[in-house]
Amino acid sequence: MKKHLLIFAAIILSSGFLFAQTSNLKIGFVDSQTILTQFPEAIKAQGDLDALTNKWGAHIDSLTADLQKDYADYQKKAKTMTEDKQLVEQQKLLQKQQAIDNYKKAKFSQPNGEIYQKNQEIFGPVKDKVYKAIQEVAKEESMQFVFDKTGDAVMLYGDPTFDITYKVLDKLKRGTTK
Numbered sequence: 001m002k003k004h005l006l007i008f009a010a011i012i013l014s015s016g017f018l019f020a021q022t023s024n025l026k027i028g029f030v031d032s033q034t035i036l037t038q039f040p041e042a043i044k045a046q047g048d049l050d051a052l053t054n055k056w057g058a059h060i061d062s063l064t065a066d067l068q069k070d071y072a073d074y075q076k077k078a079k080t081m082t083e084d085k086q087l088v089e090q091q092k093l094l095q096k097q098q099a100i101d102n103y104k105k106a107k108f109s110q111p112n113g114e115i116y117q118k119n120q121e122i123f124g125p126v127k128d129k130v131y132k133a134i135q136e137v138a139k140e141e142s143m144q145f146v147f148d149k150t151g152d153a154v155m156l157y158g159d160p161t162f163d164i165t166y167k168v169l170d171k172l173k174r175g176t177t178k
Helices: 002-022 032-038 040-080 083-108 114-140 165-174
Strands: 027-030 145-148
Touching (some): 032 040, 114 165
16 A cells, blocks of 8 residues: 555646646745754753653653552562451552553543643644744745655655755744844
8 A cells, every 4th residue: 555655646646746847836845843943942942852851751760650559569478367357458549650650641641631632732833933934945946846755755866956944944043034
C-alpha cells in the first residue's frame, strides 16, 4: 500500500514539475525539523515541555518507588498477618497502583492528557510564527506551494534552489514577520 502511494505521489509530483516548467508555477519546500531545532523560541518551548515531562516522570518514579517499598514490606509481613489484614494491605497496594495509573493517564494520554494540552499551549504560538514566516517568504518568492520535507511528507525530490528553510529561519530570527 505504501509503495503504491509513493509511486502515485511520484507521478503526481512529476506531472507537477512538468506543469511548473511550462507555466509560472513555483514550488518550494522547507525542513521544519531544521527550523524547530534552530529557532530560539522553538528551542525554549521544547525545553519547557521537556522540563514538565521530566517533573511528571520524576513524580511517577517516586510514587512507583514508594509502591515497591510498600509491596516489599507487605511480603515480609504477610506471613504473620491475618487473612483480613492481608486483604486490607493488598487493597492499599492496589489503590496506590491505580493512583499511579490514573496519574500517568491524566498526564500522558493522547489526546486528552495534560502533555497534549501543554504541547498545544506551548508550541501553538511558535507554530503560528513559523507558518506566518513560511507564508511571507513564499509570497516574497512568488511561490504557489510550499511543502515540508520532514516526516511523512510526500516529497521524493526537492531541488535545493527551492528550499526556503533558511530564509524562513532568518525571517523568524530577525523577528520581521508581519
